[in-house]
Amino acid sequence: MKKVNKYILYGYLIYIAFILCYFYVFTNPSIPVTLKGTVMDPSTFMNKKQLEISTTYSTIKNVIYFISLPFDWFVFLWIISSGFAKRTGERLEKLTKFRSIQILLFFFFVSISTYLVTYPVDVIRFFLSKHYHINTQTFPSWMKDQVIDFWVNFIIMYLVVYVVLWLMKKRPKRWWFTVWLLSIPFTVFLTFIQPVVIDPLYNQFYPLKDKALEKEIMTLAHKANIPAKRVYEVDMSTKTTTYNAYVTGIGNNARIVLWDTTINGLKDDEILFIMAHEMSHYIKKDIYTSMFGGIAGSLIGLYLIDWLIRRVYKNRNAYEKVTMVHLTLFLLFSSLLSFAATPIENAISRHAEKVADLYAVKLTKDPEAGVTAFQKLTENSLTQVNPPGLVKFFRYDHPTMLERITYIENAVPQKK
Known part of the structure; x- marks a missing residue:
């Protein structure tokens, strides 16, 4: 394992060199020459200083993301390769006979370890966004969100890993399929409770204060045949200066949310365009598409995790004794497969966002408002209009601003 770890270290150093070269040598944030001077050209709505800051901020942010990406995987690999998982599992068996407590203590160690390893990177991200005036949150408030996030994820994931290990022992040949069947109602339940239970843990939601704007949104909602009462305002100005709106939840718990920023x-008129975009997600049941897509993807993922674990144990009695090594392998392979699936999820999401943009043009009949809204979003969030391909492939679940404005511009002749 020492030899393997050495190769992993060398590979990671080569990976860092590639990332640095890619972003600082090989990529060019400029737009095609044919689009210079058009509404897609950021120099027409941002000054030179803003353009430089936007490029610098986006590049640093992306470099940090890609360099820190494998940190969790390294922690999992160390826990397995060092023998820590095996030794700790044996000690926990002597400490208590209750399997639930053994898993709880071990999983807490794994969770806190990954949190502490990635914490410095999160702090750097926080102060980077503060430096560029993207983040308005105080450090104590940010830490509060971090603690809430840790415990919410810990509780949910503990339930998952406990059930997974139990089924690995009881149904070694088909544990993955049983876990998938159990995950379906669990996923639907989380989708229902997220907007009414989990989201309010982080922010305050309330009905839209601006009654005149509310009336206009209700008129727009009437045209789209959806209830406007599901439009909420959230106090994001205490945390950020960026703009956003989104749709979440299903059925009676569905909410269209508008940030106060x-x-x-x-x-x-720009807000109405954004709201029309969100109404498209509601009408076209994109939340259902996302949910069922996640359920289908988890079936493939769980099957692959079982296949990989069997390869690790060379298929010989892989689940004869289910240990903390199995738990760590499950977390490692889940994380790796989740990352591998990201480009597919992003591509599907980008298509849905394109459809929503075109729907907003059709519903509002005001493409100019869409163009100016996206220009302001770009300027406000210091987003690159034309980001590098690697960033778009792995990080963008929305089309780039260049693409979004182009979609709107191309839709105008069809509308006329």
Whole structure:
């Protein structure tokens, strides 16, 4: 394992060199020459200083993301390769006979270890966004969100890993399929409770304060045949200066949410375009598509995790004794496969966002408001209009601003 770890270290150093060269040598954030001077050209709505800051901020942010990406995987690999998982599992068996407590203590160690390893990177991200005036949150408030996030994820994942290990022992040949069947109601339940239970842990939600704007949104919602009462305002100005809106939840728990920064930073016609975009997600049942897509993807993922674990144990009695090594392998392979699936998820999401943009043009009949809204979003969040391909492939679940404005511009002749 020492030899393997050495190769992993060398490979990681080569990976860092590639990332640095890719972003600082090989990529060019400029747009095609044919688009210079058009509404897609950021120099037409951002000054030179803003353009430089936008490129610098985006590049640093992306470099940090890709360099820190394998940190969790390294922790999992160390826990397995060092023999820590095996030794700790044996000690926990002597400490208590209750399997649930053994798993709880071991999983807490794994969770806190990955949190502490990635914590410095999270702090750097926090102060980087503060430096560029993207983040308005105080450090104590940010830490509060971090603690809430840790415990929410820990509780949910503990339930998952406990059930997984139990089924590995009881149903070694088909544990993955049983876990998948159990995950379906669990996923639906989380989708229902997220907007009404989990989201309010982080922010305050309330009905839209601007009654005149509310009336316009209700008129737009009436045209789209959806209830406007599901439009909520959230107090994001205490944390960020960026604009956003989104749709979440299903059935009676579905909510279209508008950040207060969006209300304060955009004109009413631009907000209406953004809301029309979100209404498209509601009408076209994108939340259901995402949910069922996740359920289908988890079936493939769980099967592959079982296949990989059997390869590790060379198929010989892989589940004869289910240990903490199995738990760590499950977490490692889950994380790796989740990352591998990201480009597919992003591509599907980008298509849905394109459809929503075109729907907003059709519903509002105001493409100009869409163009100016996206220009302001770009300027406000210091987003690159034309990001590098690697960033778009792995990080963008929305089309780039260049693509979004182009979609709107191309839709105008069809509308006329």
